[in-house]
Amino acid sequence: MLGHLSVVGALSWNHCILSSGSRLGRVYHHDVRVAQHQVGTLHHKQAVCALKWSLDGRLLSSGCSDGLLTIWPHDPGANVQSQPLKVITQTTAVKAMEWCPWQSEVLAVGGGMKDGRLHILDINSGKSIQAPSTNSQICSLIWLPKTKEIATGQGTPKNDVIVWTCPALSRSGGFFGHRGRVLHLALSPDQTRVFSAAADGTASVWNCYQSSSPSKPQHAHF
Known part of the structure; x- marks a missing residue:
């Protein structure tokens, strides 16, 4: 087109x-x-x-x-x-964002390198409900409806995927192994696996229910 x-x-x-x-x-x-x-x-x-x-x-x-x-x-x-x-x-370029599946007026936005915060926005007021710091650039994010969590794909320094509980937004685990910024995240149709693609040229598939402990990808390819 x-x-x-x-x-x-x-x-x-x-x-x-x-x-x-x-x-x-x-x-x-x-x-x-x-x-x-x-x-x-x-x-x-x-x-x-x-x-x-x-x-x-x-x-x-x-x-x-x-x-x-x-x-x-x-x-x-x-x-x-x-x-x-x-x-x-916002204070930085808006690259990572996703609508909440169970709250239609809530939008998650990831902050860039100068901000490093996960902003949960009420779009009616335009204000952050919560904004925990990740100490890293947020390049991608997705909601995990089955577990009421949210996953953020990070850049430097660790290039990992952090999983956050909702609504407390405390860290509940993560997926580790990429050597470049995690540029894209996607959820499988059955909502049990997370696909991640990174700037190091690798793509991985992770089991959502193993995020509470350091996890290795089930499958990786380039």
Whole structure:
């Protein structure tokens, strides 16, 4: 699907709509069912680092390199005049974020190297409910609905995956072994395994229920 004039750094699905964000600050909505697939555009001033549709498809969150986290309403036909519902300023680029599966108004956001905190945001108020420090850049994160936990993929110095209990946000374990920043995390359909991909060129699959003790990957490949 053509359209972007620069690197596409973020994607998110909402049923038949695929939203894509570029380094030039454009978000395009693509309806994959039709040939004229571009059905909407959102504009940012800086590069789009992250995109996430909420589970119910009502809200789209976008994170940019200038530290702005923007919440948009569902409107695949959006044009240049479209206005966001809310803009929340963060101290670093917004690259890691995920909507809470069991609290629709809660968004988890990972802080960059200058911040290093896991921010649990109430998007109604735009304030952090909790913000524990990880002492590291947060490059990725996912919620673990079965165990009511959240996993964060870290950068330097340890390049590990930390698992946090909810709502206390105390460390309950982790997955260790990557030698580069953990850039991507994904949850298996049965919610029992975590997939991680790192800047060292490796990908691993971890058993969620072994996170309370130092864990080795069940499978790794490159």
